[in-house]
Amino acid sequence: MSMGTVTTQWNRVSRRALTDVLDELRTARTLAFDDHGDGVVVMAINRPERANSQTVEMFGEIAWAATLLRNAPLRALIVTGAGGKAFCTGFDLAEVDVLTRMSVPEFTDLIETAGAMSTGLRALPYPVIAAVSGPAAGGGLSLALAADVRIADETASFSAGFVRIGLSIGELGTSWNLIRLIGPGRAAEVAFTGRTVRAAEAVRIGLADRRVETGTALDAAIELARTIADNSDENVRSTKNAFVRNLENNSYASALEIDNRGQALAFQQLQPR
Amino acid sequence: MIDLGQRYETLLLDSPTDGVVQVTLNRPERLNAMTIGMFDELESAARAIADDRDVRVVILTGAGKAFCAGYDLDDAEELSSLGALGMLDRQERAARALSAVRALPVPVIAAVNGPAAGGGLSLTLVADIRLGSPSAKFNAAFVRIGLSAGDLGASWLLPRLIGPSAAAEIGFTGRMVEAEEAERLGLLNRVTGDDDLLDQTLAMAGQICANSPGGIRISKRALQANMEVASFAAALELENRGQALLTRCDDMTEALAAFKAKRAPNFSGR
Numbered sequence: 438m439s440m441g442t443v444t445t446q447w448n449r450v451s452r453r454a455l456t457d458v459l460d461e462l463r464t465a466r467t468l469a470f471d472d473h474g475d476g477v478v479v480m481a482i483n484r485p486e487r488a489n490s491q492t493v494e495m496f497g498e499i500a501w502a503a504t505l506l507r508n509a510p511l512r513a514l515i516v517t518g519a520g521g522k523a524f525c526t527g528f529d530l531a532e533v534d535v536l537t538r539m540s541v542p543e544f545t546d547l548i549e550t551a552g553a554m555s556t557g558l559r560a561l562p563y564p565v566i567a568a569v570s571g572p573a574a575g576g577g578l579s580l581a582l583a584a585d586v587r588i589a590d591e592t593a594s595f596s597a598g599f600v601r602i603g604l605s606i607g608e609l610g611t612s613w614n615l616i617r618l619i620g621p622g623r624a625a626e627v628a629f630t631g632r633t634v635r636a637a638e639a640v641r642i643g644l645a646d647r648r649v650e651t652g653t654a655l656d657a658a659i660e661l662a663r664t665i666a667d668n669s670d671e672n673v674r675s676t677k678n679a680f681v682r683n684l685e686n687n688s689y690a691s692a693l694e695i696d697n698r699g700q701a702l703a704f705q706q707l708q709p710r
Numbered sequence: 711m712i713d714l715g716q717r718y719e720t721l722l723l724d725s726p727t728d729g730v731v732q733v734t735l736n737r738p739e740r741l742n743a744m745t746i747g748m749f750d751e752l753e754s755a756a757r758a759i760a761d762d763r764d765v766r767v768v769i770l771t772g773a774g775k776a777f778c779a780g781y782d783l784d785d786a787e788e789l790s791s792l793g794a795l796g797m798l799d800r801q802e803r804a805a806r807a808l809s810a811v812r813a814l815p816v817p818v819i820a821a822v823n824g825p826a827a828g829g830g831l832s833l834t835l836v837a838d839i840r841l842g843s844p845s846a847k848f849n850a851a852f853v854r855i856g857l858s859a860g861d862l863g864a865s866w867l868l869p870r871l872i873g874p875s876a877a878a879e880i881g882f883t884g885r886m887v888e889a890e891e892a893e894r895l896g897l898l899n900r901v902t903g904d905d906d907l908l909d910q911t912l913a914m915a916g917q918i919c920a921n922s923p924g925g926i927r928i929s930k931r932a933l934q935a936n937m938e939v940a941s942f943a944a945a946l947e948l949e950n951r952g953q954a955l956l957t958r959c960d961d962m963t964e965a966l967a968a969f970k971a972k973r974a975p976n977f978s979g980r
Contacts (some may be wrong), residue, residue, distance in 0.1 A: 534966050536957050544957055548950045556946065600921035600929055602969070603962030603977070607932030607949035616937045620871050620896045623839035628929045629817045630917040642896070687940045 458509040463504055467495040469519055476512030476563075476670075477662040479655070482580075485520030490518060490529035491576045491613050496551040499580075503557025508599035511621045512670055513662035514561060516584055517568040518577075524567070527575025528597060546609070551576070555583040555610035559681055562674045564665055568658035569593040569645065572633075585677065588661065589636045589645035590654040596633040612682050618686065646666065712762040715894075720748035721755055722773065722919035729766035730915045731759055737775030743782035745748075746800065749807040756810035763979070767915040768814055768922060770837055771908070780828025780851060794846040804829065804894050806861045812836040812934075815927050819917055822898065832862035838930065841914070842898040843907040845950040848887045850880050859963065870937065872896050922961035923979030927951040 455472070462470045464610045469483040472611075480502065482489040506514060518524040528536075536544065558565050558580075567573075567584035570667040575598045581587055597606050597615070606612050606628035616624040627634060647655045665673060679699055683692040712731065714723050724735040733755060735742035759765050766885070772778050781804075789797060811818060811833070818836035830852040834840050850859045859865055859881035869877040872895045880887060892898040902910040916925060932952055936945040956962060961977045968975035 488875055530966070531971050534963075536961050537966070539957070541954055541958070544954050545950065548748055548953055552946045552950060556942070600925035602965040603925050603959060603975075604956050605923040605925045605928035605932055605949075605950040605952050607928055607936075610942060610949065612929070612932035612949060613936040613939070613942055613945035616933055620873075621867075621933065621937055622838070622871055622896055622899055624933055625817065625930070626899050628913070628933060629838070629921070629926055630914060631921055632917065637857070685940050685942055689927075 443555075448706060452510055453508045454681060455509055458505055460566075462505055465498045465502060467492065467498050468502055468708070473659055475666055476510065476624045477511070477515065477666065478506075478511055478513075479515045479517060479568075479659075480506075480518050480579075481519040482525045483519040484529075485518070485522065487529055488523040488526040488572070489518040489520070489577070491534065491582065492529050493547060495555065496547065498580070500550050500553035500557055503561065506561055507557070511561075511563050512523075512673075513564045513566060513667035514558075515566045515568055515662060515664060516558070516580065517658070518571060519653060521570050523571035523577075524573040524593065525576045525577030525580050526571045526572050528604075533602070534675050544669070552609055555579060555614075556597075558583040562677070563670070564662070564673065564677055566658045566661055568654040569595075570652065570654045572596070574598050576609060579611045579614075580639045582611060582614040583609075586661065587639075587645040588654050588657050589639055590649050590652040590657075591636050593636045593645065593648075593654065594633045595627075595639055595644055596631060597628050598631050600629065601631045630634060657691045670708075672703055675703065712758050712765065716758070718751045718755065720745065723755060724886055726769075726912060728914070729764060729919050730912065730978075731762075731765050731767075732769040732771065735770075735772045735954075737773075737782075738776070740782055740784075741776035741779035741825065742772040742774070742830070743779040743785075744804070744833075745782050745785045746803065748753055749804045752807040753803075755758060756807070759816075760810075760814050766816055766919045768818045768925070769821055769908075769915065770811070770833070771911075772823050773912060774824075775845070776824040776830075777826040777846065778824045778830030778833055779821075779825060780817055780830045780889055785854075808832060808836045812863070816928065817915075817926065817930060819901045819911055819914060821907050825849075826852045829862055832864045832867075835864060835867040838933075839914070840898050841900050841902055841907060842889045842892060843902055844889050844904055845899065846889045846901070846968050848880075848892055849884055850866060851884050851967055852914065853882065854884045866960060869904050890909075920974075921955075922965065922975075922977045923955055924954050924959050928956060 469481040471479040564709045565584040567587045570590040570592050573581040586702050623642050636648050640648045665688045686692045722736040726732050807948045818837040820834040822841045822842040823846050826834045826846050827849050831848050852859045876895050887900045893901045939945050960980045
C-alpha cells in the first residue's frame with residue numbers, strides 16, 4: 438500500500454477529492470468555479486450584471502471557499518471576474534448602506550469574515566494568480582492584492598476608492614499589502630487620491646506583474662499556472678510558505694533557519710529511501 | 711485656523727487654497743540649508759498645523775532654486791566644539807522636527823523644486839508623497855563630510871521607499887540622483903514640467919481634499935503603522951477597527967446619499 442493511499446484513508450481534514458470539493462463550492466451564489474485540469478481551478482467573482490461588485494453574501498462565500506480550497510489537491514488557483522469586463526469593483530454601492538445600519542458587533546463580524554478572504558487566500562498551500570481584466574476597485578483591489586501574482590490585460594485598472602465613500606485604505610489587508618508591493622510613496626498617493634492606475638503604470642510600479650493583450654489575462658494566468666505545475670508541488674508549496682512567512686518575519690536569522698530547513702527537507706525528498 | 715501671520719525666520723507659511731497649507735523653507739540665499747533655528751521652527755509649525763482640523767493637506771517646498779541643501783555647513787562649524795552629549799542633543803532636536811512633520815495627521819506632499827541634499831533628502835522622505843520638477847535632484851551627501859547616511863530617519867525610510875540595494879548605492883557613493891532616475895526608483899512619485907510643479911502639487915492636493923477627511927486620516931495612519939507592523943494579522947485587526955470607526959461617522963452616509971442623488975459629496979469630517 439502506498440503512503441498516498443494511507444493518507445487518503447485517514448486524512449479527511451487536509452485533503453479531499455477535487456470533484457468532491459468542487460461539488461460543494463458550486464453551491465455558491467456569487468462565485469463560479471471552473472476546473473481546467475492538471476490541478477488548475479478558476480474561481481470567478483460571479484455578479485457580471487453588477488460589475489462583479491461585492492455583497493455581504495459574497496464576503497461570506499469567498500471566506501468559506503478559501504477554507505474549502507485549502508483541502509483541495511490543487512496546483513494553482515486563479516481568481517478572476519466573470520464576463521471579463523470587470524475583475525471586481527468592490528462593495529456594491531446599491532447595497533453599501535447596509536454597512537451604516539449595522540451595529541458595531543455586526544460590522545466587526547462582517548469585516549472579520551471579509552478579512553478571511555485575504556488571510557484564506559494567502560494561507561492556501563499553492564499559488565494564487567489574479568487574472569485582472571477591467572477594474573479592480575476597493576475591495577476588488579484588496580482581492581487582487583491577496584493573490585501571489587497579478588496578470589493584467591490592457592483594460593485592467595486598479596483603484597483604492599475607499600476614501601471616496603468615507604472609508605479608509607485600511608481594509609482587508611490592503612494597507613499592509615500595498616505598501617509592501619509598491620512602496621510607501623506610491624501607496625500613499627494611490628490611497629489618498631483614490632485615483633485609477635491603468636495597466637501600463639500598474640506594471641511599471643509593481644502593482645501588476647505582467648501586462649498582456651486585451652481579453653487574454655485568463656489564458657495567460659492558466660498558462661502560468663501550468664508552468665508552475667511543471668515544478669514539484671512540495672517545492673512550490675515550501676517556496677510560497679517561505680515568502681508568506683518571511684514577509685512577516687522581522688528576524689533575518691529566523692528567516693534563514695526557515696530557508697535552511699526547507700532546503701534540507703527538499704534534499705531529503707530527492708534521496709531514494 | 712492656524713495663524714498664517716505667525717512670523718518665522720526660516721519658514722514661510724501660507725494657504726494657497728482652502729484646506730492646504732504650504733510650508734516653504736525660506737533661506738534661499740543659503741539654498742534653504744538647515745539651521746538649529748529652522749529645526750525648532752519646523753517642529754513648532756508642524757505642531758500648530760497638526761492642531762488645526764481645517765488643514766487637509768500640507769505642501770513642503772523650498773524658496774528659490776533649491777529644495778534644501780541639508781545642514782548649513784556654516785552652522786555646522788560649531789558642532790565640533792560641542793561635546794558628544796551636546797551633539798546628541800542637537801541631533802535629537804533635528805530629529806524631533808522631522809518626526810513632527812511625519813506625525814502630521816494629514817497627507818504631506820513634498821514639492822521638490824531643486825536639490826535636496828543630506829538632511830534635505832531626509833526631509834523629503836518624511837513626506838508621504840514626493841513630486842519633483844525636472845531640476846529636482848537628491849543626494850545622500852553625508853558620507854562626503856565624514857558622517858553616515860543614518861541621519862534623521864534616512865536609513866530607515868530610504869530602503870523602504872526604493873529598496874535596500876538602490877539605497878545602499880546612494881548611501882555609500884553619495885552620488886547625485888537626477889529627477890528622472892528618482893522617478894524610476896520611486897523616490898519621486900512623478901516628475902512635473904519645468905513651470906508647473908506647484909500647480910500639479912495643488913491639483914493632487916485638490917484630489918485628496920475631495921475625499922473624506924476621516925478616511926484620509928485613518929488611511930495615513932494605517933499605511934504608516936502597517937509598514938512598521940510585521941504581523942499581517944495585527945495589521946488586519948488595526949484595519950478592521952479603523953473601518954468600524956468610520957462607518958460610525960457622517961461621511962460614509964453622506965457619500966452614499968450623494969451617490970444616490972448623483973451629486974458630489976459634501977464631507978464634514980465628523
